[in-house]
Amino acid sequence: MSETLVMSESLKKIASESLQKPPALLTGEWALFLDIDGTLLEHAEHPDAVSVSDELRSLLQGLDRKLNGALAFITGRSVAAADQLFQPLKLRAAGLYGLEHRLLPDDDVEVAGEPADIAALADEIQAELGRGAYIERKGRVLAIHTRAAPHLLPRATQLVEQALATLPKGYRVVPGNAGVELLPLEAAKGAAIRRFMDIAPFVGRRPVFLGDDTSDENGFEAVNDAGGLSIRVKPPAHTTAQYGLAGVAETLAWLKSQL
Numbered sequence: 001m002s003e004t005l006v007m008s009e010s011l012k013k014i015a016s017e018s019l020q021k022p023p024a025l026l027t028g029e030w031a032l033f034l035d036i037d038g039t040l041l042e043h044a045e046h047p048d049a050v051s052v053s054d055e056l057r058s059l060l061q062g063l064d065r066k067l068n069g070a071l072a073f074i075t076g077r078s079v080a081a082a083d084q085l086f087q088p089l090k091l092r093a094a095g096l097y098g099l100e101h102r103l104l105p106d107d108d109v110e111v112a113g114e115p116a117d118i119a120a121l122a123d124e125i126q127a128e129l130g131r132g133a134y135i136e137r138k139g140r141v142l143a144i145h146t147r148a149a150p151h152l153l154p155r156a157t158q159l160v161e162q163a164l165a166t167l168p169k170g171y172r173v174v175p176g177n178a179g180v181e182l183l184p185l186e187a188a189k190g191a192a193i194r195r196f197m198d199i200a201p202f203v204g205r206r207p208v209f210l211g212d213d214t215s216d217e218n219g220f221e222a223v224n225d226a227g228g229l230s231i232r233v234k235p236p237a238h239t240t241a242q243y244g245l246a247g248v249a250e251t252l253a254w255l256k257s258q259l
């Protein structure tokens with residue numbers, strides 16, 4: 001390895017390690033936006049294999065109360081999937097990277113169907129990758145999970161990238177955690193956060209967003225621009241987040257300290 005490469009690798013490490021833990025701060029002035037997987041929940045082998053403890057439910061309920069409702073999930077899962085996980089707790093939520101919004105905890109969310117071209121693509125990818133990959137079909141969003149067969153990730157990524165040429169314009173490919181996702185351009189966590197920030201009880205507060213993934217970077221930019229606070233869980237070498245937390249356990253401890 002060249003000396004320059006060694007030096008830049010060690011500089012990257014320092015950059016990531018130098019991210020400070022976030023300060024204690026949640027008062028009535030703040031609005032809290034939370035990613036789910038990898039932030040509140042440790043990753044599991046399969047999307048359906050995660051579970052939510054009663055302790056986490058009460059923590060979220062307590063924070064929601066403390067913030068007078070200015071708390072929302074901002075997740076790549078659908079709102080229905082988030083509800084299923086956290087039941088009976090229902091919170092405000094943006095699902096599918098902001099394609100779905102539940103602005104009030106009890107509102108219904110209209111579930112969009114799967115377009116024919118996305119359905120055909122999902123079938124083709126499943127046939128090509130076989131059972132080692134799990135294709136999560138989320139209407140207009142496709143997640144190809146390769147956690148159980150990591151060697152399939154490069155091919156999975158190639159297949160969705162190739163599909164961009166044949167699909168109607170307006171889709172993009174985003175790296176997931178042990179997988180890759182295909183999503184409409186308008187599905188972006190930053191836009192989802194901005195939408196909440198325009199309405200009560202969020203309006204006028206400063207946003208805080210916690211997330212752990214590439215798709216969360218856009219949310220970090222949105223809260224940075226709004227004078228808020230961005231926190232990356234397990235921060236990599238490069239992130240636009242201002243603060244870092246080492247993992248799910250440290251994130252939950254920080255959230256608890258805000259009650």
Ligand SMILES: O=P(O)(O)OC[C@H]1O[C@H](O[C@H]2O[C@H](CO)[C@@H](O)[C@H](O)[C@H]2O)[C@H](O)[C@@H](O)[C@@H]1O
Pocket residue numbers: 035036037038039042043044045046047048050074075076077078136143145146147176177178179213
């Ligand atoms: O935005 P998030 O709330 O973090 O959701 C992102 C995706 O999370 C889920 O997939 C990831 O977590 C699974 C459970 O740990 C894991 O098996 C998978 O490998 C991860 O990629 C979820 O299934 C996706 O729909 C979300 O988009």
Ligand SMILES: [Mg+2]
Pocket residue numbers: 035036037038039211212213
């Ligand atoms: Mg996540």
